[in-house]
Amino acid sequence: MPPYRGNNHRGNSTRGKKRSFSDRQDGQRPNPSSNGPELNDAQLSTVIKSEPDMAEGTTPAVSNLPRFDSLRDRLDATIVDTITQDMKFDCMTPVQAATINRLLQGVDVLAQAKTGTGKTVAFLVPSIERILRQGGANNNIGLLVISPTRELALQIATEAKKLLQRYPRFSVCTAIGGVDKNKEARAIYNGCQILVATPGRLLDHLSDEEMRFRLSNVTSLVLDEADRMLDMGFLPDIKKILYALPSKDKVPRQSMLFSATIPDSLGSVAKLILNDNYENVSTIPKGEANTHLHVPQYLIAVPTMIDLAPALVAAVQAEIVKSKHFKAIVFAPTAAHVDFYGHVLSNTHGMPSISLLHARISQPKRTKVTEEFRKATSGICIATDVIARGIDFPNVTHVLQCGLPMDRESYIHRLGRTARAEASGFGILILAEPEKRFTNLLKGIELKPYPTPIEVSVGNIQQQLTSYESPKKIYQAFLGYYKTFQKITSWTVEELVQQANRFVLEGLGAPEVPGLEKNIVGKMGLKAVKGLVVIPNAPGSGGGGGRRGGSGGGGRGGGGGGRGRGQPGGRR
Known part of the structure; x- marks a missing residue:
């Protein structure tokens, strides 16, 4: 087969004098000397202040x-000593310079800042x-930080412990799920000043x-x-948490919202949490070269899903x-796809260390x-x-996206895992011909x-494909995930089943089409579709589902599941 050719910065506020900051996109700088109610549209326009119109200019020096x-x-002098001597931070990052004084x-x-820019220190200090x-340490929580994911919560808690190492x-403490709830409670009741938690x-x-x-007695909320x-559907949970906190009249509280984007829907949260005189700070200037605008991005388009x-x-x-140090993240649509690609790459000669992350893996x-990959200098x-x-x-160094991303925002945020801290990066999107219409959603992005x-x-990796021992999982995930993207693929449900059958039979060399339980087929909306092999429900089967994507293979999310409640799919 012949070779295939794949197709200056100002922190700004709505109050006070504008201040100029560097638009360097790094994290913390090391010390160089050391090794309620929903809002209508009119109300939203008053709550969410317009994004600052920040002029472009040359990047100031670190000094x-x-x-x-x-x-x-x-x-407190001890905090400063901890930051400068123990953590060896010298200069603030732009988001820290824009927010710490105001918060003090x-x-x-309400701060708009990208991840990896030092915003955790900005709200913790x-x-x-x-x-x-x-009055210092007592047995009650003074700072409550709410984070969307366990991993981010643990990262914030680690940073807080570093700042408090001299105290x-x-x-x-953390309340994040995936660990024993009673053990978490005991740790908190033994005395906790900072609690980092996920909403659920x-x-x-x-x-x-x-x-x-x-x-x-919470006096600070982040x-x-x-x-x-909001994207993950946590607004109802956040409202319930807020109602459980003491009223601001009884216990004065400072609140902070940190967000990479400021969608209109954030207005209801701002109204609930922030005082009317809050300040809107952004270290992302208008027209700034975000990751998706300055990272080289390439498309590899292949004929079929098997490819x-x-x-x-x-x-x-x-x-x-081509790379001296190759450290890549490969994004896949579902947990089943992650396991599948993990098997393929792990059994291919010459690959670096391979690690897998999705919500079905134990916390x-x-x-x-997560921690091992953070510390690694190479790997996938x-x-x-x-x-x-x-x-x-x-x-x-690289972000590869294999298969259809959920949407434009997902594509951009995935890409944002590379080219951080002023490093260079590289993005590759791999799509099959039926998925190529997705590129219409990437207008303004040079691909x-x-x-x-x-x-x-396929012949080059035939052994890896045919030795995969879980064809049913990837088959079920294929059906569940791509069922939600029929507008992009233009597949009828019959064509969807044909594509999935071809993938598992021709691509994986499965001897027959895997059977799917009747309740799973029904939940995927594929009842009576020709080509499926329907088998009786497993004893005691509840039919998939579950909160934010259950288990079993469909919908948006890992293992075929995802955001939709009750989807017959696994979690991300």
Whole structure:
């Protein structure tokens, strides 16, 4: 087969004088000297202030950014020493320079900033200072941070512990799910000043009167990745959590929203959480070259769905040859696809270490894999959108997206895992011909044909494909995921089943079409579709479903599941 050719920055506020900051997109700078109610449209327009119209300019030198030492007259000296001596941070990042002083003045803030820019320190430092000013450590929670994912919550908690390393009486706890709830509660009741939680698990804890008491003196509240929490359907949970907190009249509270984007839907949250005189701060200037605008991005278009896996292998092999250090994230549509591509790549000669991340993996293992990949200088992490936002993986050189992303926003956020901290990056999108219409959603993004000649041949990875032992899982995930994208693929349900059957029979070499339980078929909306092999329900089967994507193979999300409640699919 012949080779295949794949196709200056200002932090701004709605109040006060504008201040100029660098538009360097890095995380924290090291010390160079050391090794209620829903709102209508009219109300929304008054709550969400327009994005600042920030002029472009040259990037100031690092020395133009304020140093943490300059905060000694406003911060406890021990915090400053911890930051500068132990954590070895010298200059603030733009988001820190734009927010810390305002937060120390006690105002509420809505901050727009990308992940990986030091925003965690930006909200932790003023919040810790607030606790210290109010008497220091006691047994009740002073700062509550709500995060959309377990991984991000753990990352925030780790940063908080670093900031508090010189305060042995302070305790940082998490309420994140995936671990024993009673163990979490005991740790909190033993004395906790900072609690980092995901919405669902925190709501579970709030059924306990003791937990409500522990939260009765919260004086600082942070919602991190607020836009993502809305995307994930957490608004009802957030409202219930807010109603469980003491009223601001009884316990004055400073609130902070940090978000990569400011959608109109964030207005209802801002109205509920922030004081009327809050400040809107953005370190993302109008027209700024976001990751999706400055990272080289390439498209590999292959004829059929069967060709996706060999194209992924060929692209990875080509990039490894060209790269001194190859550290890549491969995004796949579902948890079943992650497992499948993990099997294929792990059994291909010459691959670096392979790790997998999706919501079906146990929380302890996910935490371990996340931390190992963060520290790694090379390797491949294959994942669902569970890590598309919020988590900072340093030095990722490549992002490959194999198969149809959920939407334009998902594509952009995935790509944002590379080219962080001023490093270069590289994006590759691999689509089969039926998926190519998705590129119409990427208007304004320059997507070039992949420049390196590669050979896309199923025969090259035949052994990896035919040795895969879970054809039913990938088959079910294929049906469930692509059922939600019929407008893009233009497949009828009969054609969808034909494509899935061809994938598993011709691509994986399965001896027969896997049988699917009757209830799963019904939940996928494929009842009586020709070509399916329907088998009786498993004993005790509830038919999939579950909150935010159940288990079993369909809909949007890992393993075929996803956002839709009751979808017959696994979690991301």
